[in-house]
Amino acid sequence: MARPAARRVGLARIDRFRAVAVQGLVLAGVIALAAWFVGNTLDNLAQRGIASGFGFLGSTAGFSIIVHLIDYSELSSYGRAFVVGLLNTLLVSAAGIVLASLLGLLVGVARLSDNWLVARLATVYVETFRNLPLLLQIFFWYFAVLSAMPQPRQSHSLFGLIFLNNRGLYVPKPLVTADLWLVAAALAGGIILAACAWRWRRRRGGTARWEGAAALALAFGPAAAVAALAGPVTGWAVPALRGFSFEGGMVLIPEFVGLVLGLSFYTGAYIAENVRSGILAVDKGQREAAQALGLSRGRTLRHVILPQAMRVIVPPLTSHYLGLTKNSSLAAAIGYPDLVSVFAGTVLNQTGQAVEVIAITMAVYLAISLAIAGAMNLYNRRVVRIGESR
Amino acid sequence: MQRHARIFLLGLAVLAAASLPALAQQTLKAAKDRGHLLCGVSQGLPGFSNPDGKGDWSGLDVDFCKAVAAAALGGADKVKFLPLSGKERFTALQSGEVDILSRNTTWTLSRDTALGLNFAGVIYYDGQGFMVRRKLGVKSARELDGATACANAGTTTELNVADFFRSRGMKYKLVTFEKSDDAFAAYVKGRCDVYTTDQSGLYAQRVRLDDPDEHLILPEIISKEPLGPAVRHGDDGWFEIVKWTLFALINAEELGITAANAQQQRTESQNPEVRRLLGSEGDTGKSLGLDADWALRAIQAAGNYGELFERNLGAGSPLKIARNVNALWSKGGILYAPPVR
Numbered sequence: 001m002a003r004p005a006a007r008r009v010g011l012a013r014i015d016r017f018r019a020v021a022v023q024g025l026v027l028a029g030v031i032a033l034a035a036w037f038v039g040n041t042l043d044n045l046a047q048r049g050i051a052s053g054f055g056f057l058g059s060t061a062g063f064s065i066i067v068h069l070i071d072y073s074e075l076s077s078y079g080r081a082f083v084v085g086l087l088n089t090l091l092v093s094a095a096g097i098v099l100a101s102l103l104g105l106l107v108g109v110a111r112l113s114d115n116w117l118v119a120r121l122a123t124v125y126v127e128t129f130r131n132l133p134l135l136l137q138i139f140f141w142y143f144a145v146l147s148a149m150p151q152p153r154q155s156h157s158l159f160g161l162i163f164l165n166n167r168g169l170y171v172p173k174p175l176v177t178a179d180l181w182l183v184a185a186a187l188a189g190g191i192i193l194a195a196c197a198w199r200w201r202r203r204r205g206g207t208a209r210w211e212g213a214a215a216l217a218l219a220f221g222p223a224a225a226v227a228a229l230a231g232p233v234t235g236w237a238v239p240a241l242r243g244f245s246f247e248g249g250m251v252l253i254p255e256f257v258g259l260v261l262g263l264s265f266y267t268g269a270y271i272a273e274n275v276r277s278g279i280l281a282v283d284k285g286q287r288e289a290a291q292a293l294g295l296s297r298g299r300t301l302r303h304v305i306l307p308q309a310m311r312v313i314v315p316p317l318t319s320h321y322l323g324l325t326k327n328s329s330l331a332a333a334i335g336y337p338d339l340v341s342v343f344a345g346t347v348l349n350q351t352g353q354a355v356e357v358i359a360i361t362m363a364v365y366l367a368i369s370l371a372i373a374g375a376m377n378l379y380n381r382r383v384v385r386i387g388e389s390r
Numbered sequence: 391m392q393r394h395a396r397i398f399l400l401g402l403a404v405l406a407a408a409s410l411p412a413l414a415q416q417t418l419k420a421a422k423d424r425g426h427l428l429c430g431v432s433q434g435l436p437g438f439s440n441p442d443g444k445g446d447w448s449g450l451d452v453d454f455c456k457a458v459a460a461a462a463l464g465g466a467d468k469v470k471f472l473p474l475s476g477k478e479r480f481t482a483l484q485s486g487e488v489d490i491l492s493r494n495t496t497w498t499l500s501r502d503t504a505l506g507l508n509f510a511g512v513i514y515y516d517g518q519g520f521m522v523r524r525k526l527g528v529k530s531a532r533e534l535d536g537a538t539a540c541a542n543a544g545t546t547t548e549l550n551v552a553d554f555f556r557s558r559g560m561k562y563k564l565v566t567f568e569k570s571d572d573a574f575a576a577y578v579k580g581r582c583d584v585y586t587t588d589q590s591g592l593y594a595q596r597v598r599l600d601d602p603d604e605h606l607i608l609p610e611i612i613s614k615e616p617l618g619p620a621v622r623h624g625d626d627g628w629f630e631i632v633k634w635t636l637f638a639l640i641n642a643e644e645l646g647i648t649a650a651n652a653q654q655q656r657t658e659s660q661n662p663e664v665r666r667l668l669g670s671e672g673d674t675g676k677s678l679g680l681d682a683d684w685a686l687r688a689i690q691a692a693g694n695y696g697e698l699f700e701r702n703l704g705a706g707s708p709l710k711i712a713r714n715v716n717a718l719w720s721k722g723g724i725l726y727a728p729p730v731r
Contacts, residue, residue, distance in 0.1 A: 048623040050506035063548045146579045241538040335565040349544035352505030
């Protein structure tokens with residue numbers, strides 16, 4: 001008995017050695033190939049006199065960008081233009097994800113409605129938007145938005161404060177002496193604090209009405225305090241028609257609206273199917289039991305069906321969110337200055353450094369996607385736990 | 391998804407092409423082996439490069455590629471056209487996807503140096519202009535303070551607009567689109583007060599409108615846009631062939647050689663300049679690595695520069711652009727080609 005056992009151990013050791021050796025060789029091969037690619041690329045770039053390196057990020061950009069969440073002018077650097085494009089991508093993706101999720105949830109539930117008309121309408125929506133190319137839909141929304149809106153001089157106006165025309169939606173902007181970032185940070189902190197407190201109370205079983213008010217105060221109090229202390233609102237910049245268009249105030253441009261509508265209606269259709277499958281996956285007995293207990297339909301859905309359905313919904317939902325974020329790069333087609341349009345478009349063309357620019361762009365999309373996937377995986381873990389505990 | 395995949399492929403193409411052994415001095419040989427020339431053109435700009443319903447291309451930039459194909463490969467039909475966006479064009483040339491970029495491209499210092507291109511000369515002296523609706527009542531570009539402009543992304547246009555407004559302390563907003571057709575469509579829909587591109591492009595787009603008279607091209611030209619064909623660094627022989635094909639067409643106009651009379655001039659002309667250009671005297675082809683008839687074929691394929699211009703941009707075209715600076719130096723313009731000798 002001893003000898004075969006020893007032999008088996010010996011064989012296992014050889015197997016393991018072989019496995020490690022093969023993996024090591026493959027790894028070395030991949031590294032060598034990558035090194036050869038990089039070296040050869042650099043050689044060839046140098047040979048043809050094409051500039052390389054990342055020094056260009058510090059040079060003056062010289063072009064303007066129509067919307068920027070941070071300060072930016074023609075005198076800013078390419079690096080700053082990159083950040084502007086990145087923030088625009090994140091903004092449009094975030095807006096798209098929120099809207100697509102709401103739409104998907106609504107339509108997904110509607111498809112299972114007992115109301116014939118509602119269910120059929122939801123079906124028509126899903127089958128239409130899921131089966132048309134996204135780029136086409138984005139063009140449709142963009143030009144539909146443009147065509148529906150009047151020229152600046154014939155703007156729709158609300159109390160002379162808010163204006164809507166084919167240049168965008170103009171709203172008044174508060175003039176504050178304090179740093180807006182500080183207020184925004186206080187607001188974000190307050191909301192997180194309030195959410196934590198709320199959850200903590202709910203776990204203890206008490207969410208009385210006065211506690212709701214307290215939570216609201218907790219959410220908005222810090223921001224109000226910071227705003228009041230650091231410098232009150234000194235006035236409002238009200239948009240006004242000057243020359244060609246409106247000036248002053250904040251503006252939501254039609255490119256943004258067109259892109260968000262396109263992305264969310266398209267992805268919303270997928271999410272709707274996803275929600276439907278999740279709901280159908282919940283055992284029929286659950287609904288019957290809830291109804292037997294006298295729960296209303298709404299409460300059955302909210303407290304019994306959806307929490308369990310989430311286990312099925314969340315994993316594919318992650319893919320839809322990733323898809324939406326990546327699809328936001330179609331922005332270039334309708335002139336919304338996202339990362340691809342600004343950085344992999346204009347900056348690439350001005351500098352000609354395709355390899356560097358494309359590499360950075362790919363790395364950024366990879367990072368965004370991994371971040372979304374990571375966050376959704378965390379959420380998924382929670383959802384699975386809730387589902388099991390019920 | 392689609393866009394993402396395209397970026398990825400572009401990246402791969404750059405890597406793959408850059409990883410091949412250097413292509414120095416290989417362009418002509420590669421084109422001969424392939425049997426045709428690869429010519430990068432625009433995605434559709436009347437007068438310069440525009441496909442018809444059957445996919446046949448026409449225009450000034452297109453005819454120039456045909457002339458190069460005739461000179462270098464022996465036939466005007468030995469050329470394939472690749473439509474490129476403003477963003478893609480330089481990468482396509484750098485990575486060897488096209489042999490020549492003949493795509494209404496402005497010659498600038500950074501493109502000539504850092505981008506690794508060589509411009510073979512100027513085929514059309516252009517300048518950036520503005521188009522507005524007549525009913526706005528604007529008569530000059532200096533009245534455009536606060537206007538919104540639509541333009542094509544990835545062009546010198548973007549930078550010129552920024553320079554023009556900034557240097558005059560005027561405010562503006564610029565919306566840039568990947569395709570110039572989409573930029574123009576947005577202008578037509580009223581998204582912008584102004585459409586801006588090279589003046590020739592303004593004329594070209596305006597003839598497509600249902601109501602061309604409702605739109606006014608402002609008199610100001612805010613930039614110098616010398617448009618010319620470009621090749622990549624590292625192949626001087628090929629650079630010279632493209633450069634001298636252009637010079638041959640300009641010289642042909644000066645010498646009165648046309649597509650129709652070139653063959654006859656070759657045998658009958660007593661003018662030594664004509665005889666040298668058409669290959670009946672001396673051996674200009676040999677120094678270019680071509681045969682003696684290279685210029686004859688180029689002129690027969692496309693006509694001389696004047697014919698090229700009239701057919702595509704001038705009186706013989708819907709654009710009706712006057713020669714102005716694009717006339718020969720001897721006729722009040724600035725077109726001037728070095729002598730063939």
